[in-house]
Amino acid sequence: MDHTEHFYGRSAAGMPSVASTAAPTPQRPGTPSESVGRNPFGDGVESQASHRSSGNPANPFASPDASRPASSLDSASALGRYDGGQRYFHSRRVRKGEIEKPWTKQADPKEKWVTILPLLGIFIGLAISGVLVWDGIRSVVKHKYCLVLEEDWSNGFNEKIWQKEVQVGGFGNGEFEQTTGGDQNVYIENGNLIIKATPQDDALMQQDYTINLLKDGTCTSKLPADCIAVTNITTGNSSIVPPVLSGRINTRPGATIKYGRVEVTAKLPAGDWLWPAIWMMPRDSVYGPWPQSGEIDLMESRGNNYTYPQGGNNIMSSALHWGPNPANDGWWRTNVKRQALHTTYSAGFNTFGLEWSQKYLFTYVNSRLLQVLYVNFDTPMWSRGNFPTQDANGTRIVDIWSSTGxxxxxxxxxxxxxxxxxxxxxxxWFEDNVNGKPWLDASPNAKKDFWQAKDKWFPTWTQPQMEVSKVMMWQQCDGDEDL
Incomplete structure (x- = not known):
């Protein structure tokens, strides 16, 4: 059996296979080893014998090239070939010269504007934006600030700077707390100032009892209503002494500013019906009683949780109070809320700030970029308020601020x-009939109703204190503060 027949074998009919009957391939002189098994069709398809002779093992699962139909074997120019005998695809469907080349065609002169106009619009927009930014930065008044107060409580409670207010009258808001002057409700702990609310002694609610701060000389107000409170059960009177003790302090003795900046870093309380505040009042009521001389609220909040409709300890608000009388307070025109981002203001410390000048006033949280309330003093406050010409009693309302100019x-x-x-x-501040509020504002029994619901609100006081880590105050000191 010859070599070819031995490799491919015979068919079942005894006839030699195609490979055994193929004509011998002529050898080129000088290359006898390359001529072995070379395909006579010259299409780059080599026999397995050539692979075997070149030292490459043949694929036992591949069909012999000679057994393929003739239609599968094309010329080398059609299939292509590079060194090594491998073939690559070459399309017969796209002939040379038939490929469109739109980029070689001459463009319509108008088509360039399709590109030029959008680019021109972008350039003009950027130029206008740049001018606006430049003008905004140029127009911002830059002030020089002088430090007035830097308080971190490292030296304790400095009574030359701070005053503890001691009263029982509710501070004009009908509040339920008695503010104390000792260390029970205002004290330093772990380097922070603590202002804590605690329940009053229940025995003072069950018997006739009088708190007289004028008698012991501790009251910080001169009004009897602010200094005297009574529980009266003998005559059936519904009055009781304040059901809660808490604290209130101010910088009136040692730190005031007229234009400048204030920053207070604090953690707010958590508990129903708690009402923390960071705010400012005029040293002298130059224009008359509240709100004629103004009020600046950097921060007010509520201790209720986030489900409280008016906003709990996840919401803080800033406001200005101003107007000819309490019935015409323009605060609602200058009142803005800000929600904490995925947290609450009782979960950690935040810095509540104020920047105040002759031209503007704004409050912020943690950064001057996170503004809450912004008021531009480009219109007289009286005009901004749009106040009536007379009050409910028919008394004429006069512009009390215009004389300053x-x-x-x-x-x-x-x-x-x-x-x-x-x-x-x-x-x-706490709306009636909302979230189980246990008292009505107009009721003479408001404080008593609140106290009798102690079993409901006191368990919610998981953090009944406002903690303050730092207070900073700066005075504008560039010469314009006298305007």
């Missing part, structure tokens, strides 16, 4: 800082 009046006088934790109240 300043748009920012009444916010053109020295103010001092107040930190306090109130509880309850009858001024509407």
């Amino acid at each position: 300043r748009d920012q009046t009444p916010f053109d006088q020295p103010f001092y800082l107040i930190l306090n934790l109130a509880v309850g109240g009858t001024n509407g």
Whole structure:
């Protein structure tokens, strides 16, 4: 049996296979080893013998090239070939010269504007934006600030700077707390100032009892209503002494500013009907009683949780109070809320800030870029308020601020800082009939109703204190503060 027949074998009919009957391939002189098994069709398809002779083992699962139909074997120019005998695809369907080349055609002159106009619009937009940014930066008044107060409580409670307010009258809001002057409700702990609310002694609610702060000389107000409270059960009177003790402090003795900056870093309380506040009042009521001389609220919040409709300890608000009388307070025109981002203001410390000048006033949280309330003093506050010409009693309402000639009046006088934790109240800060509020603002039994619901609200007081780690106050000192 010859070599070819031995490799491919015979068919079942005894006839030699195609490989055994193929004509011998002529050898090129000088290359006998390359000529072995070369395909006579010259299409680059080599026999397995050539692979075997070249030292490459043949694929035992591959069909012999000679057994393929002739239609599968094309010329080398059609299939292509590079060194090594491998073939690559070459399309017969696209002939040379038939490929479209639109980029070689001459473009319509108008088509360039399709590119030029959008680019021109972008350039003009960027130029306008740049001018606006430049003008905004140029127009911002840059002030020089001088430090007035830097308080971190490392030296304890400095009574030359701070005053503890001691009263029982509710501070005009019908609040339910008695503010104390000792260390029970205002004290330093772990380097922070703590203002804590605690329940009053229940025995003072069950018997006739009088708190008279005028008698012991501790009251910080001169009004009897602010200094005297009574529980009266003998005559069936519904009055009781304040059901809660808490604290309120201010910087009136040693730190006031007229234009400048204030920053208070604090963690707010958690508990129903707690009312923390960081705010400012005028040192002197130059334009008259509240709110004629103004009020600046950097932060007010509620201790209720996030489900409280008016906003619990996940919401803080800033406001200005200003107007000819309490019935015409323009605070609702200058009141803005800010929600904590995926947290609450009682979960950690935040910095509540104020920047105040002759031209503007704004509050912020943690960064001056995170503004809450912004008021531009480009219009007289009286005009902004759009107040009526007379009050409900028919008394004429007169513009009490126009004589100064300043748009920012009444916010053109020295103010001092107040930190306090109130509880309850009858001024509407906690809306009636919302989230189980246990008292009605107009009820003479409001404080008593609140106290009798102690079993409901006291368990929620998981954090009944406002903690303050730092207080900073700066005075504008570039010469314009006298305007």
